[in-house]
Amino acid sequence: MVKHPEAKAILDEYIEGQGKRKTPERYTVMDIVLDMDGHHSADEICTMMPPKFPVSRATVYSTLSLLDEVGLVFSHQVQGKTLYEAAFGSQPHHHYICKGCGRIWDLVNKNVEEAAATCRTPRFKKMRCSVYIYGICNVCYARIYRLNKKLEKQRIENMTREEKRFARIDKELAESSMWLKAGKKEKGKRKTNNEK
Numbered sequence: 675m676v677k678h679p680e681a682k683a684i685l686d687e688y689i690e691g692q693g694k695r696k697t698p699e700r701y702t703v704m705d706i707v708l709d710m711d712g713h714h715s716a717d718e719i720c721t722m723m724p725p726k727f728p729v730s731r732a733t734v735y736s737t738l739s740l741l742d743e744v745g746l747v748f749s750h751q752v753q754g755k756t757l758y759e760a761a762f763g764s765q766p767h768h769h770y771i772c773k774g775c776g777r778i779w780d781l782v783n784k785n786v787e788e789a790a791a792t793c794r795t796p797r798f799k800k801m802r803c804s805v806y807i808y809g810i811c812n813v814c815y816a817r818i819y820r821l822n823k824k825l826e827k828q829r830i831e832n833m834t835r836e837e838k839r840f841a842r843i844d845k846e847l848a849e850s851s852m853w854l855k856a857g858k859k860e861k862g863k864r865k866t867n868n869e870k
Contacts, residue, residue, distance in 0.1 A: 677705045681746055681762045688744045699729045703737040707747050713757040713778045748804070752776055768805035774814025781807065 685704060689696055706722050714722075716735050723729045738758055741747040746762045750769065753776040768781045790803035810818070833841065 678708050678762065681708055684746065684762075685741070685744055688740075694740075697733075698727075699733045700737045700740070702727055702729060703734055704741060704746065707738070707741060707758060708760045708762055710760065713750060713752075713759045715755055715757055719758065750778065750806075752778055766803075768803075768807070770807040770809065772811040772814055773808050774810050774818070777811060781805075 681704060682701060685700070686696065689700075702723065703719070707719060710719070710722065716731075716738055719738070720729075720731055720734050723734070738747065738749070742749045742758070746760070747758050748761045750757045750759070752771055753773075757778065765782065766787055768783065768786055769778050770781050771778045786805050787803065790800070793800075830838070830841075
């Protein structure tokens with residue numbers, strides 16, 4: 675029993691047009707992908723298959739490719755691996771991706787959709803728009819910060835007495851330089867205010 679009859683009709687029409695076979699395995703993969711939340715690799719989708727209905731890994735991969743062609747799923751290339759998410763029945767959205775852990779979040783923003791809709795594309799029919807924003811999540815940022823602090827502490831512990839002295843002088847000079855720059859900016863502001 676197929677859970678998504680509308681998606682099944684789309685897939686049936688495409689399969690018939692391509693002269694491919696309609697198999698229960700394809701519909702099982704489609705149902706699982708359309709029911710899942712988030713973004714998953716093909717291997718993760720293989721583990722979601724019902725134990726009483728074994729589907730080969732090759733069938734899962736080929737079906738995912740077929741579903742992507744039809745537009746029932748979206749595929750995303752993230753850190754060298756392909757992740758899939760249900761496209762059928764989902765609202766338009768974009769993604770932001772952590773370059774540290776590879777985690778992916780959905781971003782719903784009407785401004786992006788409006789910009790894509792108003793963007794002129796002569797002799798080109800737009801089908802969909804996908805925006806990826808790459809950065810570092812809070813968890814990875816905290817991990818990097820702690821690691822940098824630890825490395826800095828180790829570097830300081832391994833310094834000779836002379837190197838520590840020069841490092842302290844260098845830090846004091848940098849602070850003095852910033853203080854002088856701030857003072858010049860303030861003096862320049864006062865001068866322009868007096869001229870008015």
